[in-house]
Amino acid sequence: MSEMKNQLKPLPFLVLLLIFVLLVAGCSNKEAAKETSEQEQGQEELKDPEEVGYPDEITYWGELIPNVAATSKSLNEVAAYQQLEKITGTKVEFKHPSGEGDDITEQFNLMTASGNLPDVIEYDWRNVPKGPDNAIEAGTIIRLNELIENYAPNLNRYLIDNPEIKKMVTTDSGNIYTFPFIRGDESLMVFLGMIIRQDWLDKLNLDSPFTIDEWEEVLTAFKTEDPNGNGEMDEIPLVVQLGDMKYIGAFVGAYGIHAQFYNDNGTVKYGSIQPEFKDFLETMNSWYNKGLLDADFAAYDSKLMDAKVTK
Structure with a gap:
């Protein structure tokens, strides 16, 4: 205690220091309030998923991978998707681009440029022109940060507890544009293997x-x-x-x-x-x-x- 008493500053200095701290805190609170207000203005009204329910019909655009294309003309013909339609009561109209590689990229670019977008687009958003941040700004896709914070508590907690992972799934502009698949458990490390009868x-x-x-x-x-x-x-x-x-x-x-x-x-x-x-x-x-x-x-x-x- 004696050492601490000897290190105390004169009273005038303490008063000045207290005033400085209060000023900084006041500025910080104003900045935080401003940032919160800006986020609220740009954030759509969030609803309870139970109130929203499932839609009657949606359109879904995505490539038909070769393994499926060998036996089916559309994912509508795949039994798993037919069962999902029965469970949800939602009719899904799949739209598959033709060709492969550059052909699919060209069709994707034409579709997004037209502004006539389906309800769901399955695509590698890292490869869109000018990147996912530009797609968010253009309104092609939406920012997921607030949706994750409000409606994905487990993922939100995981990202808070693992900031290095959050950094990996966040763009330089601070946007999260996809739900990440995180191989954090040993059971998820294996994704290929033998199939046996x-x-x-x-x-x-x-x-x-x-x-x-x-x-x-x-x-x-x-x-x-x-x-x-x-x-x-x-x-x-x-x-x-x-x-x-x-x-x-x-x-x-x-x-x-x-x-x-x-x-x-x-x-x-x-x-x-x-x-x-x-x-x-x-x-x-x-x-x-x-x-x-x-x-x-x-x-x-x-x-x-x-x-x-x-x-």
Whole structure:
């Protein structure tokens, strides 16, 4: 206490300091009030979602990706979207641009320039002319900051608790223009992998395989024990495009490496030149020789892959 008393300033200085603090606080409050007022003026009236309900009909513009286009002319033909219409009572009219790449970009630009916009546009807004901030200013899309603060409490709390993530999803002008998909949990880190026939596993009383040895055991059973029940050994145990690094990575990871570039404790490595990759190739060669890997794997494209899986 004695040291603190010795450091006290003379009374006149304290009075001046107090006046200065009050002036600064007053200015700050005025600026804050002004900023709040400006935000309120530019903010539409927010309503309770329960009061709004679902619309009777909406139009939805978005690219029809090749995997869907191979079997359907529109997302209206996809069973999942038909079920959503039943649940919500909302009829969705999907509008899909034709062509790909530059053709879709040109159609998007013409649509936005016309001002005749659908209710929903699915697009990579990072690539719009002059960026998403300009799209917000032009009225093509809306700023989501206030909507998130008022109606997305979980996301809002996450962004407050993780300012580095909030910075990543916010433009330089301070706008949030999309709901981010944040891979914050381990379960979200995996987005590609193998698909296995659960009905075949059930019929042969097998568990889902996890290790390479377990995979070989299951694939061998698929080949030799007639899981499709037609009395013939015509099953294809494994269909995979080995030229596609995304898919072979499902097996390469069992050898402690990645298929392409990866970070190994601070050292950048390329998986395909590691000694473990040779072990992986030897396993694939063994599976091929045993008939576990489809003999046509080297000729696969997406159409052949679809034909093999669906038949």
